[in-house]
Amino acid sequence: SLAGCSSKLGLHPIWQGPIRIPGGTRQSPIDIRVRDSVFDPHLQPLSITYDPSTCLQIWNNGYAFLVEFDDSTDKSVIRGGPLKNQFKLKQFHFHWGAIDDWGSEHTVDSKVFPAELHLVHWNCCKYASFEEAIMEDNGLAVIAVFLKIGKHHQELQKLIDALPLVKHKDTLTEFKNFDPSCLLPYCPDYWTYFGSLTTPPLSESVTWIIKKRPIQVSPNQLAGFRNLLFTSVGEEEKNMVDNFRPLQPLMNRTVHSNFK
């Protein structure tokens, strides 16, 4: 099949992107081996301030659905933790599987979660735009939150109810007054390491902050993600599932934690 042959060329069936980037030394995602992570007492608490008035729209870009924010103000920002500067929220999106047993990009001691949320921020102290920051080694900070199957997530349902409006690639819908703080676990514990984007251009510009505790969503809510399509209007329909990249080698990196 097409997918089969592209994997022989070292291309990932979904993205036709490289499974391994030539010369890549800090690629993502990785398996977080908890016993190899190093507690760093100097890691500050992460300061997260999100303003729901900056929430703009939802866009299906053919890889995932993105909830996009107005980054012309500094109302939705993070700082502290492993970060030396302030970073502005640009968008958040998820990665998920065709079934509940698989879907996350990162794993913890080889444990896979059904889905993973990425809150994408860019270094507004050092760069003028997201597009510029994405190419710089300390340009981006992505907070990753694992999703597990459990109780219904009240606020997430507002987002899921809007997904039928962005079913096809390159469709978008207005989406206002959503506070992404509701998608964060209360527990402040996280791991952090230097990595990359997990979709093309795979830029090695990301400080990853991986929350230790997952959030819970119901089986039906996760099923709502799977009704989205990779394909545009008029194309043969392909359900948007398994939009996660394979694990990448840790190489010469240490994962740090802010907890013992």
Ligand SMILES: NS(=O)(=O)c1ccc(C(=O)NCc2ccc(F)cc2)cc1
């Ligand atoms: N899964 S992840 O969190 O690692 C991730 C986050 C953002 C992007 C992205 O913005 N790509 C589009 C893009 C690429 C280059 C640009 F210059 C602008 C936008 C890709 C992957």
Ligand SMILES: [Zn+2]
């Ligand atoms: Zn992502």
